[in-house]
Amino acid sequence: MTSTAGVAPPVDVPGLPAEPPGELPPPTGRRRGGIGYLLLLPGLLWLALFFVVPFYSLVATSLYDPAGSDFRGYEMTWAVGNYVDALQEYWRPLLRSLWYGGLATVFCLVLGYVLAYAIAFKAGRWKNLMLVLVVAPFFTSFLVRTLSWKLILADDGWVVNTLQVLQVLGDDGRLLATPVAVVAGLTYNFLPFMVLPLYASLEKIDPRLVEASSDLYAHPAVGFFKVTWPLSLPGVVSGTLLTFIPAAGDYINAELLGSPNQRMVGGVIQSLFTDANDYPAAAALSMVLMVLIVVMVLVYVRRAGTEELL
């Protein structure tokens, strides 16, 4: 990159007469700025091409005249009514997505915290192996793993049969095509996104701080809530974000493990785009989902604080 002609001039200033020889040249504002911007350039171009342009295209699509069609084409007519229509018709799957995503995040946090804690403090020489096991599911495709849950939870499968024998489920009871299966699938699929950041921040905690708390006669539980938990908060914040955002937008789990009554907003957007060819409604719904999540994340991050993130 730096060898191209257009880039060379701002960098090429080794012979400034004022500089005393042998001393490092003082970083001039111009040079630092120039290099900084140059380094930013590839990333900015990438973002402009693959984020800003598609984003504008999505916003424009959501404001298309809904009377358009593939035959006649579409015009951007500031049709704000698309948003009203989309919200009126699809508020149910929209709320359901946030609800399922939230539930899955809570379950992931509870399960993931215990697991990450065990790996960070109790695993000893098994630490690396356990970390590998956490990541191992990523070696197979997301779709295949979700489909295999369909086999495990099948109506005639051993899980359902066992639960029926134990009277947890009625004789006609089932797991597939229920909210339980969908939330369980989401929890399973996004658990590693929770465990890894939690582990990273738990692992950094100096064990002497916990020892100090017990030296000061703190009960282990008090020690945990006064020392370990606050110090692990950055992991909690990034873990919940990494789990909630994709879980709320996911629709594979709802589509494969749920019934039409568990459908999430991602599935609705997909079918509006590809089946109904109703691009304006689909784009408006995508925008609503995006804005909702951004607002929720902003509020959450403001309250939780980002200074110590990562």
Added chain:
Amino acid sequence: MTRRAPMATRGPRGPVTTRRTVLRGLGGLAVVGASVGVLPLFGQEGAQQDPAECRATDRSEEDRLVVVSNWPGYIDPRRDAGNTRALLEERTGMTVRYTDDVNDNAEFYAKVKAQLGSCEPIERDLMMLTDWMAARMVSLGWVQPIDRASVPNLHANLIEPLRGVAWDPDLQFHAPWQTGLTGIAYNAAKTGEIGSFSELLDDPDLKGRVTLLSEMRDTMAFALKITGADPEDFTQDQWDDAVDRLRKAVGDGQVRAFTGNEYIQDLAAGNIVACEAWSGDVIQLQFENPDIKFVAPEEGLALWSDNMLVPNGAEHQANAEAWIDHYYDPAVAARLAAWVNYICPVEGAREEMEKIDASLVENTLIFPDAEMLAQTFAFMPLDDRQATAYERDWSDVTGG
């Protein structure tokens, strides 16, 4: 020194914070202004084309190749000796490049829309799409007319029920590849006989153990039938009634899912005991599990075809026509039907089947008799605006 220079030039113009706030405000306004200016540029042109203008020069003579896109599992495999593709290659000296990349009509449409909608080639010479999508593509002008003289077998051997379809009565643009029936499949080991579509929607014993097809026209045709309308000619009110009827069944938890071919796995695994199904799938499943039955519901059978179309910009049209003519040779058609088990659209294939597999000759799901064909119906052709409105109602029903 130099590091402070930019600050110094800014200094005299006033307090830094105010300036920053103003700049920020101006910047925000500029972004909003630019957005308002830019957004209208993102309109979309109409995708309708004129096939005559999007015709490619035919290179069939010097490039002996035909590129075909089809649904998975819809042709006899290459490994079989004397398979239909090898036979074509032998007869004509051309090479067949075959891909099974059509999984779903709507998905395939989305995949090729950008190119065909702007008169660009899609590097295929033939694609197989179901009636309604084929009709849509023909009306969008994305399909090349087939030279009548190059496909004598098609015009001579196409079975009578498939002639004269509303969207292409003279077979100018399409040739049916395979035909199928939509009906009901059930697992006789798990439930008694199911005779009608309304049982699927109402029988409390089947609650949550029924799937329907996610293709709107398949399922809505039956919903229209049970609410007393004619799927070949219905009004908006009748449509709304049928949608409500189905919505109620979905809301009650009667319907477990809306699926494509996946119902095969669910039926085999026992997750569902009955479903709306396509005839050929069920015959294939019966080989493994004889308890699976296919029935013609009281409401009738929906008849549909997947059709061979030559897309705009195809470079080997003459080769594609040779392909079509080849598959309308009764001997070839019988060989294909023996493997895919869908309804064979070729007259005379039944006689040829005697030589290949006599057990299939009497199978009315491959060679339907007149009585069966009398019960079949199709779906009303929809214009683009109706299709979008109906598909949207449909996605509301299937989406809870």
